[in-house]
Amino acid sequence: SQQGEEDPQALSIQEGENATMNCSYKTSINNLQWYRQNSGRGLVHLILIRSNEREKHSGRLRVTLDTSKKSSSLLITASRAADTASYFCAPFGGGGNKLTFGTGTQLKVEL
Amino acid sequence: DAGVIQSPRHEVTEMGQEVTLRCKPISGHDYLFWYRQTMMRGLELLIYFNNNVPIDDSGMPEDRFSAKMPNASFSTLKIQPSEPRDSAVYFCASSGATNEKLFFGSGTQLSVL
Numbered sequence A: 001s002q003q004g005e006e007d008p009q010a011l012s013i014q015e016g017e018n019a020t021m022n023c024s025y026k027t028s029i030n031n032l033q034w035y036r037q038n039s040g041r042g043l044v045h046l047i048l049i050r051s052n053e054r055e056k057h058s059g060r061l062r063v064t065l066d067t068s069k070k071s072s073s074l075l076i077t078a079s080r081a082a083d084t085a086s087y088f089c090a091p092f093g094g095g096g097n098k099l100t101f102g103t104g105t106q107l108k109v110e111l
Numbered sequence B: 001d002a003g004v005i006q007s008p009r010h011e012v013t014e015m016g017q018e019v020t021l022r023c024k025p026i027s028g029h030d031y032l033f034w035y036r037q038t039m040m041r042g043l044e045l046l047i048y049f050n051n052n053v054p055i056d057d058s059g060m061p062e063d064r065f066s067a068k069m070p071n072a073s074f075s076t077l078k079i080q081p082s083e084p085r086d087s088a089v090y091f092c093a094s095s096g097a098t099n100e101k102l103f104f105g106s107g108t109q110l111s112v113l
Helices: none
Strands: A005-007 A010-014 A019-024 A031-037 A043-050 A055-058 A061-066 A071-076 A085-092 A105-110 B005-007 B010-013 B019-024 B031-038 B042-050 B053-056 B065-071 B074-079 B088-095 B108-112
Touching: A005 A085, A010 A019, A019 A085, A019 A105, A031 A061, A031 A071, A043 A055, A043 A061, A043 A071, A071 A085, B005 B088, B010 B019, B019 B088, B019 B108, B031 B074, B042 B065, B042 B074, B053 B065, B074 B088
Parallel strands: A010 A105, B010 B108
Antiparallel strands: A005 A019, A019 A071, A031 A043, A031 A085, A055 A061, A061 A071, A085 A105, B005 B019, B019 B074, B031 B042, B031 B088, B042 B053, B065 B074, B088 B108
């Protein structure tokens, strides 16, 4: 298994702005998943993008995947204070049947 | 479905005591994972099960940690004896297939004094 590395480590924006987070990984994948963690809570799955997909949308979320660069990005449009959380990417593949997580991006959306 | 259920929500114990954390996965899920989260080390995978069988326990930090899954609806993570450095939030997660999304419980906040 492998873990993704999220960038930036922390991001602070104003409500209504877009937030972009990036993820890099090292080996080939079957899919890549994004999760959100609100303070004091468990992780919540946001979106899964498969290795043969380049872009995926879910509500205000847009995820892209570039397997040639081994990178992914998560875009949250029109952010809200409720989007304040930590965001993790989890690449799946490269051996093993387990998901491991990096340190995440801490997003703060201010009113 | 009620989701993944963990108990207790909070546990405070003294060094040297035995601690048992419990998890009920989502019905029908074949995979169960135990994670530990600390500020210093982030989210670490400790062990995972497939169809009640431990598959990979390479993340279990020491022999003081043990995990069991006696049936498809229940798993335990035991620490004996506990130490202050075991203080962390312990999460249980389950999934229906090997490469699909995980559903996390609310976690157990463990404090070892």
